[in-house]
Amino acid sequence: MTANITVLAGDYIGPEIMAAGLKVLAAVSEDQNFDYELHEMPFGGAGIDQTGEPLPAETLKTAQQSDAVLLAAIGGPKWDGASKTPEQGLLAIRKALNLFANIRPTEISTAMQQYSPLKNTEPVDFVIVRELTSGIYFGTPRETTADYALDTMRYTNEEIERITRVAFDMAMKRRKHVTLVDKANVLDTSKLWRKIVAEIATDYPEVTYDTSYVDAASMKIIASPSQFDVILTENLFGDILSDEAAQTTGSLGTIPSMSRGVNGPSLYEPIHGSAPDIAGKGIADPISMIRSVAMMLTHSFNRDDMAKEISDAINQTVTAGVVTPDLGGHATTDEMTETIINYIKESRHSYEPDHV
Ligand SMILES: NC(=O)C1=CN([C@@H]2O[C@H](COP(=O)(O)OP(=O)(O)OC[C@H]3O[C@@H](n4cnc5c(N)ncnc54)[C@H](O)[C@@H]3O)[C@@H](O)[C@H]2O)C=CC1
Ligand SMILES: CC(C)CC(=O)C(=O)O
Ligand SMILES: [Mg+2]
Numbered sequence: 001m002t003a004n005i006t007v008l009a010g011d012y013i014g015p016e017i018m019a020a021g022l023k024v025l026a027a028v029s030e031d032q033n034f035d036y037e038l039h040e041m042p043f044g045g046a047g048i049d050q051t052g053e054p055l056p057a058e059t060l061k062t063a064q065q066s067d068a069v070l071l072a073a074i075g076g077p078k079w080d081g082a083s084k085t086p087e088q089g090l091l092a093i094r095k096a097l098n099l100f101a102n103i104r105p106t107e108i109s110t111a112m113q114q115y116s117p118l119k120n121t122e123p124v125d126f127v128i129v130r131e132l133t134s135g136i137y138f139g140t141p142r143e144t145t146a147d148y149a150l151d152t153m154r155y156t157n158e159e160i161e162r163i164t165r166v167a168f169d170m171a172m173k174r175r176k177h178v179t180l181v182d183k184a185n186v187l188d189t190s191k192l193w194r195k196i197v198a199e200i201a202t203d204y205p206e207v208t209y210d211t212s213y214v215d216a217a218s219m220k221i222i223a224s225p226s227q228f229d230v231i232l233t234e235n236l237f238g239d240i241l242s243d244e245a246a247q248t249t250g251s252l253g254t255i256p257s258m259s260r261g262v263n264g265p266s267l268y269e270p271i272h273g274s275a276p277d278i279a280g281k282g283i284a285d286p287i288s289m290i291r292s293v294a295m296m297l298t299h300s301f302n303r304d305d306m307a308k309e310i311s312d313a314i315n316q317t318v319t320a321g322v323v324t325p326d327l328g329g330h331a332t333t334d335e336m337t338e339t340i341i342n343y344i345k346e347s348r349h350s351y352e353p354d355h356v
Helices: 013-029 045-051 057-065 086-096 157-172 188-201 214-223 235-247 287-299 304-319 333-351
Strands: 002-010 035-040 068-073 101-108 124-131 139-144 149-152 177-182 208-213 230-233 256-260 266-270
Touching: 002 013, 002 045, 002 057, 013 035, 013 068, 013 287, 013 304, 013 333, 045 086, 057 086, 068 287, 101 157, 101 235, 124 157, 124 235, 157 177, 157 188, 157 230, 177 188, 177 214, 177 235, 188 208, 208 214, 214 235, 230 235, 256 287, 266 287, 287 304, 287 333, 304 333
Parallel strands: 002 035, 002 068, 068 266, 124 230, 177 208, 177 230
Antiparallel strands: 101 124, 101 256, 139 149, 256 266
């Protein structure tokens, strides 16, 4: 069977890191009985420029019909303040594909330890489960007048329930601990989250469960990150905390994500944006995109073996110090990508039986 993958390169560094991700996908697929077809479509600012729409109808249709979607990043100053923005396209595709669960891992592996600004921590390995299709990014009413602007934070019981089950199911496969991050000392929506999460937690007696206000949680991510296993939180808080958590590994440019719904394709993308400040220089860190490819192989195509090859090669590359400037190195995006590919090839070569 051929895997159909929609490719949304997007804007600024988007095409640079997507190229890196696709090169690694090609390398790791070689001789692996994994056939795939790429469907490259305009999206974000590129969608606006080509069709007038950040999420062109053809792009959405292609994504809906595919087995998985790979997205690099969208947005940037070119479209800031325009009537249609790349970010509208991003929110629209998340909603249209019902991608309510956004999974953002933070791991300071042995290989990454040297790049972490955190010193002498216990091993860090937690996952942020962020609600992705509701909350203040989607709530109505929403308006701007001459005197005020209004956004609305709104959550239904059902929206909280389904993401909570994703978080507890994930905890069951990990260290069995969930931390709900909210602002329940102030917000009614957070009070509702607490009530519903406490109810659902009773279905998971093996999972320990605690809560933290988001302000304190942002401190704990720096001060004592090893206490976390699964962080469950709403859309805005998850957006903010995941960038903070990413930086503890050394760079925002290293963290991938998966966004999933009930049926239909999942979407894989770096957690960062289009980094306009470094676009065109050839120095974007490709790890976040390459790890997004690995997440796709695991979760959409059941190819954990190929994902592990990618992960091992990334670890070897960063251990060897072949890293881009965000991690303090001098490598270009291409050099880092080629090094990762070489490690993949080398590991296969060393396992080949001798042909006499
Ligand atoms: N999913 C997406 O496509 C997202 C899009 N955006 C959009 O991206 C645009 C730029 O937003 P910013 O606030 O600047 O956030 P950003 O995440 O693009 O960049 C923040 C900082 O991190 C650095 N950085 C990010 N990714 C990197 C990588 N792979 N390698 C090296 N350094 C990297 C950038 O150079 C910058 O200094 C905006 O239009 C924003 O709306 C922001 C976040 C997510
Ligand atoms: C347009 C934003 C909601 C994108 C973003 O910052 C994210 O999803 O992390
Ligand atoms: Mg963000």
